[in-house]
Amino acid sequence: MVAATQQEAPAPPTRRWRQSAAVGALATTLLIICVLALIGSPVLLPALAGALVTVIAALSRPRAEHKVWAEISSQETVRAGIQAIVSGVADPVVVLDSHGNVTMFNAQAKAALPQLGIGRHLSFAVRSPEVVSAVERVLREGTVAEAEFHEKVPVERSFEVRATPVRFDAASAGPPSASLEIVMLFRDVTAARRLERMRVDFVANASHELRTPLASLYGFIETIEGPAKNDPAAQARFLAIMREQARRMSRLIDDLLSLSRIELKEHVQPTEEVRLDSVLSEVIDTLTPLSLECRTKIEIEGMNRTQVTGDRDELIRVFENLIENAVKYGQSGGRVDVMLVDGERAVSVTVRDYGPGIAPEHLPRLTERFYRVDVADSRQKGGTGLGLALVKHILNRHKARLVVRSELGAGASFEVMFAKPAINEPA
Amino acid sequence: MAEHIVRAFDADLDALSRGVAELGGLAESMTTRAIEALVRQSPAMANEVIALDAKLDALQQELEEKAVLTIARRQPMAVDLRAVIAAIRVTHDLERIGDLAKNICKRVLAITGLVQAPKLVKGVEHLSQLVLTQLKDVLDAYVERNAEKALAVWEHDENIDALYTSLFRELLTYMMEDPRNIGVCAHLLFCAKNIERMGDHATNVAENVYYLVTGGKLLAERVKADTTSLEKPMSAQ
Ligand SMILES: Nc1ncnc2c1ncn2[C@@H]1O[C@H](COP(=O)(O)OP(=O)(O)OP(=O)(O)O)[C@@H](O)[C@H]1O
Ligand SMILES: [Mg+2]
Numbered sequence: 001m002v003a004a005t006q007q008e009a010p011a012p013p014t015r016r017w018r019q020s021a022a023v024g025a026l027a028t029t030l031l032i033i034c035v036l037a038l039i040g041s042p043v044l045l046p047a048l049a050g051a052l053v054t055v056i057a058a059l060s061r062p063r064a065e066h067k068v069w070a071e072i073s074s075q076e077t078v079r080a081g082i083q084a085i086v087s088g089v090a091d092p093v094v095v096l097d098s099h100g101n102v103t104m105f106n107a108q109a110k111a112a113l114p115q116l117g118i119g120r121h122l123s124f125a126v127r128s129p130e131v132v133s134a135v136e137r138v139l140r141e142g143t144v145a146e147a148e149f150h151e152k153v154p155v156e157r158s159f160e161v162r163a164t165p166v167r168f169d170a171a172s173a174g175p176p177s178a179s180l181e182i183v184m185l186f187r188d189v190t191a192a193r194r195l196e197r198m199r200v201d202f203v204a205n206a207s208h209e210l211r212t213p214l215a216s217l218y219g220f221i222e223t224i225e226g227p228a229k230n231d232p233a234a235q236a237r238f239l240a241i242m243r244e245q246a247r248r249m250s251r252l253i254d255d256l257l258s259l260s261r262i263e264l265k266e267h268v269q270p271t272e273e274v275r276l277d278s279v280l281s282e283v284i285d286t287l288t289p290l291s292l293e294c295r296t297k298i299e300i301e302g303m304n305r306t307q308v309t310g311d312r313d314e315l316i317r318v319f320e321n322l323i324e325n326a327v328k329y330g331q332s333g334g335r336v337d338v339m340l341v342d343g344e345r346a347v348s349v350t351v352r353d354y355g356p357g358i359a360p361e362h363l364p365r366l367t368e369r370f371y372r373v374d375v376a377d378s379r380q381k382g383g384t385g386l387g388l389a390l391v392k393h394i395l396n397r398h399k400a401r402l403v404v405r406s407e408l409g410a411g412a413s414f415e416v417m418f419a420k421p422a423i424n425e426p427a
Numbered sequence: 428m429a430e431h432i433v434r435a436f437d438a439d440l441d442a443l444s445r446g447v448a449e450l451g452g453l454a455e456s457m458t459t460r461a462i463e464a465l466v467r468q469s470p471a472m473a474n475e476v477i478a479l480d481a482k483l484d485a486l487q488q489e490l491e492e493k494a495v496l497t498i499a500r501r502q503p504m505a506v507d508l509r510a511v512i513a514a515i516r517v518t519h520d521l522e523r524i525g526d527l528a529k530n531i532c533k534r535v536l537a538i539t540g541l542v543q544a545p546k547l548v549k550g551v552e553h554l555s556q557l558v559l560t561q562l563k564d565v566l567d568a569y570v571e572r573n574a575e576k577a578l579a580v581w582e583h584d585e586n587i588d589a590l591y592t593s594l595f596r597e598l599l600t601y602m603m604e605d606p607r608n609i610g611v612c613a614h615l616l617f618c619a620k621n622i623e624r625m626g627d628h629a630t631n632v633a634e635n636v637y638y639l640v641t642g643g644k645l646l647a648e649r650v651k652a653d654t655t656s657l658e659k660p661m662s663a664q
Contacts, residue, residue, distance in 0.1 A: 124445060127449060127451055361592060361596050365593055
């Protein structure tokens with residue numbers, strides 16, 4: 001793509017124009033000097049001056065002017081052509097002048113680097129030292145430079161950047177940098193980098209978290225083979241525990257995998273329209289058996305037709321986790337409220353329980369992987385400690401917020417807020 | 428002629444702002460990599476960050492000299508003067524952030540291979556994520572000259588304090604659970620403290636961006652949510 005830009009762009013728009021303007025200015029200056037010199041000889045003055053002015057006016061001025069205008073229009077065509085090519089590229093492209101100031105960019109670039117502005121230095125939009133020094137290198141050495149830059153917050157992103165020096169006007173004389181511009185091509189490699197990271201993290205997390213249940217499985221197997229060899233009753237009891245352990249382990253792997261999958265596409269926002277009320281009633285239906293088992297009544301409020309932009313399956317996971325937690329951990333309250341509010345600036349869903357609540361020091365930590373307030377209690381309830389981590393990543397992807405409020409002894413409320421796109425004021 | 432001077436002055440200011448943005452980029456990058464070195468227990472990465480600190484210091488000094496020269500040569504007034512003053516102050520905070528990143532890396536070198544459970548560094552990583560977001564937002568606010576964004580950063584600092592307090596208690600619990608954890612946890616506590624202080628510097632930057640744009644000051648001292656030192660002694664489970 002860069003090569004194409006180079007070929008299709010025979011002349012630098014602004015610079016050539018400036019050069020012709022300079023020629024024009026030079027001609028005018030010479031003319032004035034001539035006239036001034038002539039003033040010295042009064043006899044020749046009127047005749048010669050008149051002639052010169054006429055000749056030069058007839059020859060150079062209109063010509064120069066004509067040439068300048070021709071150049072401007074041809075330059076504008078070329079510039080429009082380059083702009084068209086730049087906007088046609090699927091990846092972010094930014095064109096810089098020989099000072100590193102931005103002269104052109106496409107919509108993809110603006111989306112990835114919101115601080116981009118024509119005439120402003122690239123560093124205002126990309127602060128990454130790798131990119132800054134790549135641009136410096138191109139300007140200094142006139143050769144291609146490559147760099148990679150990573151952003152960790154608010155969502156992780158990685159770009160491979162290729163900065164190519166382009167001489168739009170090969171024929172122009174003067175110092176080599178005079179007509180140098182830089183074409184910066186950004187390639188989003190977030191998915192590839194995440195995949196690499198995901199493998200590493202998955203192995204680390206899985207091996208650490210599976211170690212304990214695996215060790216206990218071994219223990220039971222040894223008991224069944226040894227001391228409990230001839231005790232069918234004990235064997236049955238141990239096998240039941242082992243089944244439960246194995247179930248938990250496979251759930252852990254499933255959860256880790258879904259977490260990795262969500263993380264992989266966290267930088268891509270979903271586009272589907274989803275009926276939130278139907279998501280909620282579906283979730284509540286699937287949780288009915290659990291709520292019966294825990295003697296907890298799920299009360300609903302505001303279940304009117306409400307749409308948000310999102311991924312249906314992922315939103316089901318979010319509310320499944322929140323309502324399941326409320327039922328599991330808040331069962332002593334005997335009641336869980338699920339409230340849907342279609343507000344002016346946001347759509348919000350609140351899941352509130354009347355259980356033991358959560359102490360303030362745990363609140364900021366709940367969404368960390370494997371974080372459990374009471375490890376034994378959560379284990380016993382079949383929890384892996386990944387539920388809220390999953391919720392957080394899904395909501396990140398939806399640009400939605402999770403607000404947790406709780407006081408010890410007064411239950412807990414988990415509120416999910418989907419911001420509404422700003423409505424244009426009426427004209 | 429006057430216009431020429433004005434334009435040269437604008438160019439000076441622009442170069443100064445650009446330098447601050449680049450310095451900020453370096454501080455962001457050092458912080459991100461310091462945390463990565465901690466999470467991945469990578470001494471190589473830690474050493475890279477330690478080496479970068481000299482570059483940050485040199486850049487900061489260069490910018491400060493440039494700013495002082497600008498004041499001397501152009502004698503700026505009003506918003507222009509504020510721009511130069513804010514640039515000087517912001518570079519100081521960014522330089523401190525770099526120092527703190529370097530300090531974290533020195534601790535990484537000390538504890539590499541001794542961290543038994545990944546959960547020990549998870550909380551520190553979480554804290555760093557909040558602080559990095561603050562740093563990114565405040566640098567964006569600086570580049571955009573956006574007072575509202577700066578104010579938002581300034582107000583968000585409380586989240587960091589709450590998380591720090593929680594982390595402090597968690598690390599103390601680990602120390603009490605198993606004395607072999609004490610060495611590592613002490614280093615991690617200092618890492619967390621360093622990160623929390625980076626958050627304070629980001630807040631300072633927010634104050635300066637606000638001052639630069641509006642000429643006003645954000646309320647001098649805020650009530651901190653940090654109650655760590657007031658806590659009753661905890662019992663060991
Ligand atoms: N409504 C609640 N009331 C009290 N504590 C809660 C509530 N919701 C979550 N928690 C606490 O937060 C911890 C983390 O919840 P999370 O959903 O991430 O994990 P989990 O429920 O243990 O496992 P999983 O969701 O994978 O089954 C829980 O272990 C529990 O201690
Ligand atoms: Mg859960």
